[in-house]
Amino acid sequence: MENNKNNNEVIDLRVVFKKIMDNKMLYFKVMPIVFVLSCAYILCIPRxxxxxxxxxxxxxxxxxxxxxxxxxxxxxxxxxxxxxxxxxxxxxxxxxxxxxxxxxxxxxxxxxxxxxxxxxxxxxxxxxxxxxxxxxxxxxxxxxxxxxxxxxxxxxxxxxxxxxxxxxxxxxxxxxxxxxxxxxxxxxxxxxxxxxxxxxxxxxxxxxxxxxxxxxxxxxxxxxKSRVDEEYYKNLAAEAKDEYEKARQLYGSYADANTDVQLASLRSKQEDLENDMQLKYNAYTAMTTQYQAAKAKVQERTPAFTLVKGAAVPVKASGPKRMIFVIGMCILAFIGCTIYILKNNIKRFFIQENI
Incomplete structure (x- = not known):
């Protein structure tokens, strides 16, 4: 019992290598075929x-x-x-x-x-x-x-x-x-x-x-949002301008028609028209100021962009990696052949080592 416990199984690499060399013709047959097929396949893939x-x-x-x-x-x-x-x-x-x-x-x-x-x-x-x-x-x-x-x-x-x-x-x-x-x-x-x-x-x-x-x-x-505000104040300014133009023309026409009139009621109406014109002018001025501020806000909100790295016309193709692919397939073929050779002879490669 003690002797069995003191024996460890280890792989005899000499036997493994000999087995591989005995079947080296399998590599000579498979590797060229894999190489040719890999090259034929990868060359058909567009770069x-x-x-x-x-x-x-x-x-x-x-x-x-x-x-x-x-x-x-x-x-x-x-x-x-x-x-x-x-x-x-x-x-x-x-x-x-x-x-x-x-x-x-x-x-x-x-x-x-x-x-x-x-x-x-x-x-x-x-x-x-x-x-x-x-x-x-x-x-x-x-x-x-x-x-x-x-x-x-x-x-x-x-x-x-x-x-x-x-x-x-x-x-x-x-x-x-x-x-x-x-x-x-x-x-x-x-x-x-x-x-x-x-x-x-x-x-x-x-x-x-x-x-x-x-x-x-x-x-x-x-x-x-700033462009919406700009359009909103632009429309308000245009409406205020129209109202002001109408009030100014009405006041001018009334003032021209009643230049020499001394009646208090007519002078009072003229003052009312003048006050209404002034109010509408103030409203037009305020809306114009708001419109200009909204235009400035659009410019303020417009982001600036810094090009850290520009796009260049590539000199070399990025894919497929043809050489890597072919080498990888050849390595896989070598590993596959080795597994095929050794899979039925695994027990033969172990030797008992006494400790």
């Missing part, structure tokens, strides 16, 4: 390019103390600035815009051009007509079209309602969500836009276009 940019929007600080606390909290990964803002949409929600069909459909009409100049169209047509795909993918799509049901779609529905897309348009929208991403750094609030395409110039164009549309969205949202 893609990636371009990104970083954008820093203007942030409102309520107080210097709040800014100090926010800076301290950001070092620990907390965004106090987004909690202090009075906006319903804080910067942390900007990446969620890619989930909105309205924002995605707005990207359909982006004008794109390939680096070689052969492709010049909008983004929607580029995704539907100018995409390279593996031969098996084209075959599968052709088969799907044979069995696909006809779509019922209202003409121009994507323009009138981005939330009533056809099946094809919805598929293109999903492809755009995969190719374009918006992310934000919680510590610095820097927005990063990344675009992917099969052409290096097109992916840069996409990143710049998304940046412009994001800036327009942020600006429109931040200034929406």
């Amino acid at each position: 893609t390019y990636t371009s990104s940019l970083s954008l820093a929007p203007e942030m409102n600080n309520n107080s210097s103390l709040g800014g100090t606390i926010g800076s301290l909290a950001s070092s620990f990964g907390f965004d106090i600035g987004s909690m202090e803002t009075s906006d319903a949409i804080n910067p942390m929600l900007y990446p969620d815009l890619m989930e909105d069909n309205g924002f995605i459909v707005g990207l359909f009409n982006i004008k794109v051009a390939s680096a070689d100049g052969e492709i010049k169209c909008n983004y929607y047509d580029y995704l539907t007509k100018h995409q390279d795909a593996p031969f098996w993918s084209k075959g599968i799509n052709s088969i799907k079209k044979l069995f696909a049901e006809k779509e019922t779609q209202i003409k121009g529905v994507s323009k009138s309602s981005p939330y009533m897309l056809s099946k094809r348009q919805d598929g293109i929208a999903e492809d755009i969500r995969k190719d374009i991403t918006i992310s934000i750094d919680k510590k610095t609030a820097v927005i990063t836009i990344t675009a992917q395409a099969q052409d290096p110039l097109i992916c840069k164009t996409l990143a710049d276009s998304v940046k412009q549309r994001l800036q327009v969205f942020i600006t429109n949202y931040r200034t929406s």
Whole structure:
């Protein structure tokens, strides 16, 4: 009993190595086949390019103390600035815009051009007509079209309602969500836009276009209430001006018609008209002042954007990583062959070692 307890099983590497060498022809057969098939597969996958940019929007600080606390909290990964803002949409929600069909459909009409100049169209047509795909993918799509049901779609529905897309348009929208991403750094609030395409110039164009549309969205949202106030005071000022013009013309006409009249009742009416004209002029002046203040408020609420890193035309493709893929498949094939050789001879590789 004691002798059995003192014996430990250990793997004899010499036996393992000998077994592998005895079956080395399996490696010589499998490895070249895997290498050739891996190269054939990965060469059929179209290359893609990636371009990104970083954008820093203007942030409102309520107080210097709040800014100090926010800076301290950001070092620990907390965004106090987004909690202090009075906006319903804080910067942390900007990446969620890619989930909105309205924002995605707005990207359909982006004008794109390939680096070689052969492709010049909008983004929607580029995704539907100018995409390279593996031969098996084209075959599968052709088969799907044979069995696909006809779509019922209202003409121009994507323009009138981005939330009533056809099946094809919805598929293109999903492809755009995969190719374009918006992310934000919680510590610095820097927005990063990344675009992917099969052409290096097109992916840069996409990143710049998304940046412009994001800036327009942020600006429109931040200034929406101020623009409503501006339009409101503009209408009030216009109405006050009309009322003042009518009162001024009525007073002038009455004063011209009763220049030499000495009756007290007529002079009293003239004074009433003059007072009414003055009141309406004061109202017009006040509304004009409010209108000018509202216009200034729109400019004040308009955020400034700092381009931290501009989008560049990529020189090298971002994917697929062909060499890594082939090496990885060869390693998996080697491991698979080794497991196949050793799986039925595991007990032979252990020896009893006395302690």
